[in-house]
Amino acid sequence: MITKRIKSVGVLLTVACLSSLPVMAFAQERTGGGRGQQAAPDFIQVLLRPKFITMLVIAGLVLVLLLTRKMNNKLKVPILLLSTFLYGISANLGLKLFAGFSMHPSPICAATKSILYGFRIPMIVTLAVILFLTLVGPKLFCGWVCPVGAIQELIAMLADKAKIKRKKLNFRLTQSIRVLIFIAFIFLSLTATLHTVSNGQVVALSLYDYINAFHGYEMSLQPTFVDNVVHFLPFVLTLIFAFVTYRPFCYIICPIGLITNVVEQIALFRVVKKKDACTDCQDCVSKSPCPTTAEILKESVLKPDCFSCTVCTRSCSLDLLRFGLKNK
Numbered sequence: 001m002i003t004k005r006i007k008s009v010g011v012l013l014t015v016a017c018l019s020s021l022p023v024m025a026f027a028q029e030r031t032g033g034g035r036g037q038q039a040a041p042d043f044i045q046v047l048l049r050p051k052f053i054t055m056l057v058i059a060g061l062v063l064v065l066l067l068t069r070k071m072n073n074k075l076k077v078p079i080l081l082l083s084t085f086l087y088g089i090s091a092n093l094g095l096k097l098f099a100g101f102s103m104h105p106s107p108i109c110a111a112t113k114s115i116l117y118g119f120r121i122p123m124i125v126t127l128a129v130i131l132f133l134t135l136v137g138p139k140l141f142c143g144w145v146c147p148v149g150a151i152q153e154l155i156a157m158l159a160d161k162a163k164i165k166r167k168k169l170n171f172r173l174t175q176s177i178r179v180l181i182f183i184a185f186i187f188l189s190l191t192a193t194l195h196t197v198s199n200g201q202v203v204a205l206s207l208y209d210y211i212n213a214f215h216g217y218e219m220s221l222q223p224t225f226v227d228n229v230v231h232f233l234p235f236v237l238t239l240i241f242a243f244v245t246y247r248p249f250c251y252i253i254c255p256i257g258l259i260t261n262v263v264e265q266i267a268l269f270r271v272v273k274k275k276d277a278c279t280d281c282q283d284c285v286s287k288s289p290c291p292t293t294a295e296i297l298k299e300s301v302l303k304p305d306c307f308s309c310t311v312c313t314r315s316c317s318l319d320l321l322r323f324g325l326k327n328k
């Protein structure tokens with residue numbers, strides 16, 4: 001049954017997407033509407049593509065719902081399904097309607113391929129949107145519009161519904177693995193230890209190409225069995241492990257998870273604790289899927305990733321945790 005709240009989020013998203021149409025039309029005008037020879041698009045033209053405009057609109061709407069304490073599971077599910085569809089699946093359908101939603105460059109490629117082969121406009125825009133949404137916070141890109149993040153969040157909710165007990169991983173351990181993978185990428189890829197030879201030239205390869213769950217959303221078969229394993233296995237493993245631990249790919253592998261964890265420490269909006277009234281019952285900590293809530297209670301300076309899942313803010317019976325401005 002469609003609930004009143006799902007209807008209202010549907011209406012809000014429709015209004016949001018419709019209101020972005022004039023901006024997209026303006027963008028199309030700027031790019032010549034697909035007619036004739038086109039110059040390489042500039043920053044603004046890429047930013048005005050439907051993919052980025054809708055990402056910003058959805059994230060803005062989510063922020064309002066978080067700050068006004070209106071976000072709940074009945075709103076979360078359609079928003080996360082929409083992000084999974086728009087930014088992961090839709091480009092595979094080959095429909096003109098979704099031509100502006102290509103996943104490329106994926107967030108991981110935008111960060112790592114830029115380091116390897118130089119910064120190009122679509123990569124710069126992807127990184128700018130990710131960093132902007134992380135700076136506004138609370139991790140609005142990873143939490144709500146990343147298709148790999150969204151599907152892991154949906155699986156976490158499904159696992160809760162099925163009463164599957166998930167294991168909370170130690171953040172020091174997951175952070176160490178995430179950092180080590182990044183260091184290995186710098187060493188193996190930047191030194192071209194990992195490489196291929198094309199037309200007699202040595203071309204460095206990205207270590208992340210072998211562990212990139214985003215590739216799972218490119219639903220075309222690869223030439224060989226090994227290629228298919230490299231292409232789909234990280235995504236399949238991510239989906240399986242998401243049933244037993246919270247967002248395994250984000251916490252353990254993703255370089256964007258690592259970068260945004262650094263940036264989120266200075267984000268404008270985050271989960272904040274009302275000072276002094278906390279009875280230290282630890283209810284929110286035990287119900288949270290993440291290692292972050294315990295550090296929020298302790299008011300640690302550096303905190304693990306918060307994906308604004310809303311579990312902790314909804315589990316405090318005294319209503320002491322909420323999304324708000326830093327230091328308020």
Ligand code: SF4
Nearest residue numbers: 142146149250254257
């Ligand atoms: S950490 Fe990576 S995979 Fe996870 S939500 Fe962020 S960008 Fe997506």
Ligand code: SF4
Nearest residue numbers: 290306307309310312
């Ligand atoms: S439980 Fe709280 S701290 Fe943990 S990810 Fe969700 S909102 Fe963030």
